[in-house]
Amino acid sequence: MKRTVLFLCSFNIGRSIMAESLLNAIGGDVFEAYSAGEAPKSAIHPQAAATLLNHGHSLSGLNPKSWQSFLAASGPSIDLAITLCNNAEGEMCMALSERFPVAHWDIPDPALATSEAERAQLFELVYQNLKHLIEGLTDLPEDYFGQRLADAVTRLGFICDAAE
Template sequence: MKTPEILFLCTGNSCRSILAEATLNGLAQGRLHAGSAGSHPAGYVHPRSVALLQREGFSTEGLASKSWDDLPTTPDIVITVCASAAGETCPAYLGPALRAHWGVDDPAKATGSEAEIEAAFEKAYRILRHRIEALLQLPVAEWLAEDPSRLRTELERIGHSEP
């Protein structure tokens, strides 16, 4: 059975989708594979995202802000991580993938003290990690092949969960 490809998608592809990509790939042990992209990529990975991932023990090698126009493969699942509730426009992936939304506030837009900004990155990471850990409890490959509507329902449920 093919390893399911998951695309984490947001606008800039510098923070949230990068955090999700590295976290899923680090935790999935090859059962799933994640990539990330943006509709309007920032062109860089936010240094706070890199530092946080390294502190958590995840590889940051090869992480890059990239456009969804440059994807090497067609994803099986697309998860948008933009915070549409905060007035952010979520990109709409038009390919033949199962879609879900896991809105997370953009830590790159955080303001305040160093501690407050760092806390925004930590919060985004904790939410994404919690959701990824829930995703990894599902038989994703099996449901993708046999019951995609059940998988979509579970992905949406997970998208509303918080640690």
């Protein structure tokens, strides 16, 4: 059975969408990824979409959605949630941590860039950082479950931060 991972960010239009697509591409034989946000927007950020397309990802099935849909009985069973920004805390994290382990990777928001050129560069950098972290996630031992898995995934983020 595949492990399910939910990536979380405030608006679910950039980082979390890219992480969902990356994990499904890199670890799709072992993992099934989803993404959601606290205040999801109506569409994926255009630069996130362009970055994914530039790397050969399909946008099919990728759309912003609320984290609350993953708490419903009809929602998928989640093995691990990973927050990707410091804003993805508060009510969302508290509610989710009562249901499943939550890890954190602090990924800066590339949408905050002031110019189109800088934004494109930052989305590419975020894509590469997420790819590196997700490769680390897929390399973790299969017997890592629950809080042990969440702790190991959070440490991956610290290791990545230290290497920069």
